[in-house]
Amino acid sequence: xxxxxxxxxxxxxxxxxxxxxxPTPLRESVYEALTEMIIDGTLERGRHLVEVELAGMxxxxxxxxxxxxxxxxNEGWVDLRPGFGAMVHVPAEDEVDQLLAARAALxxxxxxxxxxxxxxxxxxxxxxxxxVGAGLQESGDIDGxxxxxxxxxxxxxxxxxxxxxxxxxxxxxxxxxxxxTPVAPVxxxxxxxxxxxxVKAISDGDEDKAAQIMREHTEHTRKAxxxxxxxxxxxxxxxxxxxxxxxxxxxx
Amino acid sequence: xxxxxxxxxxxxxxxxxxxxxxPTPLRESVYEALTEMIIDGTLERGRHLVEVELAGMxxxxxxxxxxxxxxxxNEGWVDLRPGFGAMVHVPAEDEVDQLLAARAALxxxxxxxxxxxxxxxxxxxxxxxxxVGAGLQESGDIDGxxxxxxxxxxxxxxxxxxxxxxxxxxxxxxxxxxxxTPVAPVxxxxxxxxxxxxVKAISDGDEDKAAQIMREHTEHTRKAxxxxxxxxxxxxxxxxxxxxxxxxxxxx
DNA sequence: AAATGGCACTTGGTAGACAGTCTACCAAGT
DNA sequence: ACTTGGTAGACTGTCTACCAAGTGCCATTT
Numbered sequence: 001x002x003x004x005x006x007x008x009x010x011x012x013x014x015x016x017x018x019x020x021x022x023p024t025p026l027r028e029s030v031y032e033a034l035t036e037m038i039i040d041g042t043l044e045r046g047r048h049l050v051e052v053e054l055a056g057m058x059x060x061x062x063x064x065x066x067x068x069x070x071x072x073x074n075e076g077w078v079d080l081r082p083g084f085g086a087m088v089h090v091p092a093e094d095e096v097d098q099l100l101a102a103r104a105a106l107x108x109x110x111x112x113x114x115x116x117x118x119x120x121x122x123x124x125x126x127x128x129x130x131x132v133g134a135g136l137q138e139s140g141d142i143d144g145x146x147x148x149x150x151x152x153x154x155x156x157x158x159x160x161x162x163x164x165x166x167x168x169x170x171x172x173x174x175x176x177x178x179x180x181t182p183v184a185p186v187x188x189x190x191x192x193x194x195x196x197x198x199v200k201a202i203s204d205g206d207e208d209k210a211a212q213i214m215r216e217h218t219e220h221t222r223k224a225x226x227x228x229x230x231x232x233x234x235x236x237x238x239x240x241x242x243x244x245x246x247x248x249x250x251x252x
Numbered sequence: 253x254x255x256x257x258x259x260x261x262x263x264x265x266x267x268x269x270x271x272x273x274x275p276t277p278l279r280e281s282v283y284e285a286l287t288e289m290i291i292d293g294t295l296e297r298g299r300h301l302v303e304v305e306l307a308g309m310x311x312x313x314x315x316x317x318x319x320x321x322x323x324x325x326n327e328g329w330v331d332l333r334p335g336f337g338a339m340v341h342v343p344a345e346d347e348v349d350q351l352l353a354a355r356a357a358l359x360x361x362x363x364x365x366x367x368x369x370x371x372x373x374x375x376x377x378x379x380x381x382x383x384v385g386a387g388l389q390e391s392g393d394i395d396g397x398x399x400x401x402x403x404x405x406x407x408x409x410x411x412x413x414x415x416x417x418x419x420x421x422x423x424x425x426x427x428x429x430x431x432x433t434p435v436a437p438v439x440x441x442x443x444x445x446x447x448x449x450x451v452k453a454i455s456d457g458d459e460d461k462a463a464q465i466m467r468e469h470t471e472h473t474r475k476a477x478x479x480x481x482x483x484x485x486x487x488x489x490x491x492x493x494x495x496x497x498x499x500x501x502x503x504x
Numbered sequence: 505a506a507a508t509g510g511c512a513c514t515t516g517g518t519a520g521a522c523a524g525t526c527t528a529c530c531a532a533g534t
Numbered sequence: 535a536c537t538t539g540g541t542a543g544a545c546t547g548t549c550t551a552c553c554a555a556g557t558g559c560c561a562t563t564t
Contacts, residue, residue, distance in 0.1 A: 023547095027547090027548095050515095061548065067319060067322055082515070083516080106420075113353070161350075164353075168358075168420050303546075314546095336546075337545060
């Protein structure tokens with residue numbers, strides 16, 4: 001949930017203890033709501049986010065919104081300009097590359113560690129996810145396939161048993177998901193074949209192979225993104241053009 | 253500075269433009285102050301941090317303190333318990349391992365990318381840092397050596413040209429520095445020899461070698477930490493034992 | 505057409521208030 | 535001796551109101 005800390009819900013205390021749901025702080029809900037709105041495009045890239053506006057929109061006061069915005073800023077979803085406000089982040093062209101490079105490092109290491117300790121149940125779940133994902137892909141449910149993809153990658157990082165890899169890879173994955181969804185349709189089928197090979201390597205405990213497949217997998221994703229980009233957007237698409245619709249001064 | 257975003261101070265605009273220093277937001281200063289106090293031990297592990305107390309201590313109001321605390325929570329320096337407050341994080345025993353495993357992945361990838369594009373000036377700076385660091389180590393200035401070590405690692409990640417690696421590795425490094433400082437004395441000399449070899453590999457543009465040396469380097473650090481730990485604390489050292497010293501019921 | 509001045513808007517920070525919750529403690533009951 | 539119930543204090547989470555300072559835009563002036 002948080003970035004690094006040992007999330008209180010991630011801790012598996014002695015089996016049998018079930019913490020009752022603690023009332024989620026508003027800032028958390030606001031944070032979730034905003035990321036969701038950014039990912040699904042309700043809040044377009046470059047859009048000017050005004051605290052009171054969001055507060056009204058979500059039915060809370062400025063405070064939780066501020067706190068959520070700062071977290072969003074820290075994680076790169078929005079850019080905070082002092083004295084002006086927050087803008088939904090507009091990705092630079094080289095950003096996806098860097099994101100995927102980081103992901104390659106994080107997740108290939110995760111895959112290696114997962115293969116080093118291939119828990120039976122987890123591997124079964126992986127196989128299940130592969131099957132489901134390929135099915136969704138084939139049936140054209142792109143959104144579902146992307147979500148399943150995220151779930152699979154998430155599970156693999158968790159199998160690494162490394163809290164930090166989980167957190168970092170989680171952040172990166174969510175960002176990738178934001179940029180990547182339009183690419184998924186073309187990339188899909190091959191991607192799921194690779195997943196299947198990857199799961200096999202993990203299940204066999206073949207560290208090097210698992211790490212390498214994951215690395216290549218990410219690399220293929222990167223290539224697919226670029227090909228699509230080159231083909232689809234030869235003309236500059238100006239994403240940012242949301243003039244804040246200033247009110248006239250005189251009339252009202 | 254922040255976690256992922258393109259830090260506004262990291263941007264090197266067209267040469268010649270010199271942004272006047274903008275008054276740093278208070279929350280930033282508070283954040284810095286608190287991490288410093290945590291690292292140097294002024295705020296002991298497990299200590300309960302009270303907002304108004306810190307606010308008074310730093311001469312600001314609650315709000316900036318809250319914002320700083322939330323960031324500290326996101327980055328794992330403190331644990332925030334809803335309705336109760338923040339406690340300075342108490343590291344689990346396996347945490348250093350996980351931290352160093354993550355660091356191995358992040359920095360060995362960084363070293364690889366740095367070697368792929370070994371900027372002349374940066375390499376010169378690296379060599380300089382190696383010399384300085386070894387000197388400090390020899391002269392017994394541990395604090396300085398640790399700082400120089402951080403600087404060297406930081407520069408290498410920056411040479412990767414990958415904003416995300418820089419951010420993540422930066423976070424991890426700061427955390428490592430927190431746990432690691434007591435280990436530095438014993439580890440020092442060998443560490444700086446490895447640095448020298450690493451810099452040579454980068455300067456030669458030998459990707460694989462650079463990545464591997466960095467990985468082994470981190471692994472050695474991990475081993476050193478464990479040896480020290482095993483030697484210095486054979487008896488369980490309960491860091492958190494603030495049993496509330498239950499008062500006897502009868503006598504007083 | 506470009507510089508200038510002014511204005512509206514937004515954030516950053518402060519202060520105070522209040523409900524909900526967490527902890528500790530105490531007392532009575534079993 | 536152990537559990538239960540109750541009480542009190544402390545602290546957070548959230549809201550409201552407010553002010554100073556900074557930012558960007560517009561209209562006017564040059």
